[in-house]
Structure formats: structure tokens, C-alpha cells
Amino acid sequence: MEQQILEFDDGIPGFPDARRFQLVELVDDGAFQLLQSVDDPDLAIVVAVPWLFFSDYAPELTDVDQDGLGIESEEDAVVFCAVTLESDRRTAHMNLLGPFVVNVKSRKGRQIVLTDQDYPIRALLPLGVS
């Protein structure tokens, strides 16, 4: 999906004016990508596909979010989650509460807040290597 412009019409929490992003590979065939703002070069968030780390992750989109994104089946959706590195530079967390969901056909995206599904906002990433 890199090189494609992803449109987040509502922005994302904390960055309401950031509407257009690109997904950029950090390294070839690596686990992490950069969700890079097209309009603000200083705004970028490291993301990864959650199932690489949490195979039983099963976010449920509400009808409102599905309709808003025009997602009709699972194949329409790409999901990635923000990754933050702790200041000790050894541990990292993934935001499973607020995944980014993109409709692969329309390139429309939203950061979904999963209400009542008990997913942590800071799930410890089992990196295992340093």
C-alpha cells in the first residue's frame, strides 16, 4: 500500500488536521512501517500489523465505523496499530485499543476506538531481541 495516499477525513485524535498519510516501509520486508503525514513532514507514527504479535486480536468494528469506511467484508480492511518505544529503548508497546483501519479499495481510513472490547492501549510487544 506504500506510495498510496490514505485519507483520514476526520484526522486522528491529537492531530485533527492530519488528513492524508502514506504507509512507508522502515526496512524491506520488516515488521514495522511508518504512518507518515503527507501534509506535515514532522508527523509520523511507527505502526505494525497487530497479528504479527497478537495472533488472537479480534477487533470488532461497529456498524457506524463499517459504514463510515464503506467496509463490506474483512478483505476490504487493512488494520495496523501504533507502536511506541519506551524511554529505556528496550521495551515497546502497541496500541490495541485504537487501531488504524483502512478500506483498501477507497483508501479511506480512521483510527477506531474499540469501546467495551477490553483491549489495552499499551500492550507489551514481545520483541525478545535487543
Added chain:
Amino acid sequence: MLVLSRRAGESIVIGNDVVITILEVRGGQIRVGVDAPRNLAVHRAEIYEQVLAENRAAAASTDLQASILSTKATGLRLQDPTRSAE
């Protein structure tokens, strides 16, 4: 801030297409129904604030985070069964 008193069953209309209805008042808790257009996200404030703060943390010193994580990713690929099978 505009302050209004409402009873259970009564509503507040915001603009032309947002209706907030007080469904139930019991003890210290109030159940609220929100009718809003589908393009309007409705969140519990404390959860929204958490996501906002986490986004800001994720967007801070991204270059450093990216370089360290991409280094770690080399070893990570070896550990990930879905990728090592390819």
C-alpha cells in the same frame, strides 16, 4: 458552558442532526443515548483522551523509535512463525 437540567426520557438537540437523550438516572450513574450522523465519532471522553495521549507519544521522536525498532525487526522476523514459513 451551557448548563441544562434534564429528566430521564428528555433530550437535547445539538445542531440539526445530533440528539442526546437521557435514558436512565440511577444512583450516581446516568445512561445517555447519542443519535448522531455516521461520520461523527462518539467516544467516552476518558478513552478518547488516552488514545490522544498515546498518539502524541507515538509521534514523538519518531526517527529514533523507527531506527531502533527497525534494527530489532531483523531478529524479529526469525521469531515470527508466519514469516519464517515463507
